[in-house]
Amino acid sequence: AYHHKKEVNFSDRGMTLEQQINESNQYYLEKGIAVVHKKPTPIQIVKVDYPRRSKAVIKEAYFRQASTTDYNGVYQGFYLDFEAKETRNKTNFPLKNFHEHQIYHLDACLKQAGICFTIIGFTSLKRYFVTPASFVISKWHEKNSSSMTLEEIENNSIEIKSGFHPTLPYLEAVDQFIADRKMNNGK
Amino acid sequence: AYHHKKEVNFSDRGMTLEQQINESNQYYLEKGIAVVHKKPTPIQIVKVDYPRRSKAVIKEAYFRQASTTDYNGVYQGFYLDFEAKETRNKTNFPLKNFHEHQIYHLDACLKQAGICFTIIGFTSLKRYFVTPASFVISKWHEKNSSSMTLEEIENNSIEIKSGFHPTLPYLEAVDQFIADRKMNNGK
Ligand SMILES: [Mg+2]
Ligand SMILES: [Mg+2]
Structure with a gap:
């Protein structure tokens, strides 16, 4: 039988935040969870x-501006939409890392009652936060505010621990958002 | 004041089905509808x-297999997921137009209580149908079934009329799906 020692630290295993999220999504998909x-x-x-006898090759193309966030999908009837961002900073997350179109998109999805958030990775600290989009949007619109401090993020997010299966269990935070929502509006 | 004569036929204006859907989505987005x-x-x-002084140019790239459908998003708290397909056929829609990954993805989203469907355009007839994914999936799994007849599609879909604003008002069909769902499970 498989077991692993508690001491073993699988945490993030050198993966980027996106790799961790992609691997988690793969896990959720295979298990029929989301x-x-x-x-x-x-x-x-x-x-x-x-070319004859081989596949099409794109020879000239250009990057276009995205109009949405990185990730979306469905979980237990809820629409999820989020952006993933990482920083090597240890005390704050600069708001300039968010693009205007991401903020607008999150806001538009919130208005449609989506569950919208960001996953912020402090890679130097190996700490990961699921932060509701409403908080990020309000900070982004705040005058003279160029960053969210780690303390603000701690106080307004659900922290998730990098683990094994899934690598980054961010749906635990989503469960909490759903529970909060049910509490608040009886949906 | 703006008005247009009823006789004027704006229907589809030579646009492909995807162009019509994209224009509709733009309309829905601008109006804050979805x-x-x-x-x-x-x-x-x-x-x-x-290159110096100009934007990055992709010089070699390849098409990858998609793992989802063409469209998804959020509408009044509901997750929408759909594939758009058109045919010049007049009597049936060949099922080989659906790729396995599209069927699997629609099925996975249905299991998460998404609102999943296809928009099928019979371009020669200028008729457009919003067909629940559950019907398409069951036909796709049916032995010896290579197509859906127009009659089957008529009987299992909501037909939408190509119009002006939006070009293809497919959310009218989604409203019906939502109403049916509320009737059936009291959600
Ligand atoms: Mg990102
Ligand atoms: Mg398509």
């Missing part, structure tokens, strides 16, 4: 070659 | 040039 995918990078394709 | 986007085509990028 369907969440990262959106492909939008590309404007200009020139494609179709 | 947030639905087409997913970018997934691309594997191999080589990128960064």
